[in-house]
Amino acid sequence: MEIYIKGFLIACKGIPTTVWVSLLAIIIGAALGLLLALFRQTNNKILQVIAKIYVDVVRGTPMLAQALIMAYGIPQLLQIANPAFKWPNMVIPAIMVCGFNSAAYMSEVIRSGIQAVDKGQMEAARSLGMSHGMAMRLIIIPQAIRIILPAFGNEFVTLIKETSVLGYVGVVEILRQGQLWNASAFQPFPAYIGVALAYMILTIPLSKFINGYERKMAKKEAAA
Helix, strand or coil, X not given: CHHHHHHHHHHHCCHHHXXXXXXXXXXXXXXXXXXXXXXXXXXXXXXXXXXXXHHHHHHCCCHHHHHHHHHHHHHHHHCCCCCCCCCXXXXXXXXXXXXXXXXXXXXXXXHHHHHHCCHHHHHHHHHCCCCHHHHHHHHHHHHHHXXXXXXXXXXXXXXXXXXXXXXXXXXXXXXXXXXXXXXXXXXXXHHHHHHHHHHHHHHHHHHHHHHHHHHHHHHHHHHC
């Protein structure tokens, strides 16, 4: 039993990195996802195409490949102009790739949230003299955010689990902690059981909280 407890405690050392990367990535993903969603909603065909290509490329490729490109491929390209370039810390490309990856999924979530807002809201705002941009900022987007909060939370839970690929680019998160301990102690089963438990103590409470919030929202809507 002690060996399993040790495996769990070692895996837990990676929790701060996992949570830190996930939090910053979800913020980047939400901001960029909102921009992409607005691009998809605009009448500008060029912006629509840019957003669609971005979403298709990111969703059509594995996150591990994206992480390897960001961590090792991008520096190689930048070294053409600056031979001394390298990432000062591998957490930087890790946050970027998780954020950019999340943005592709968040953009679809946000777009569906915007479309779920009653079209009469926009018409009413325009009739009061608001511009389209002002109506989106003050009326539509705040309502869409309320609608998509559960999906936003689920994306955060998913992102926590997806950070497991970052060990392949040198980020010592939960899975990498388990891999390093297994490499030195030759205890694969306790190491990876510990890793699984460390992820579970993060994701299960979050999932329960999100489900509770969804039920609360459903009751409010039913009462209304």
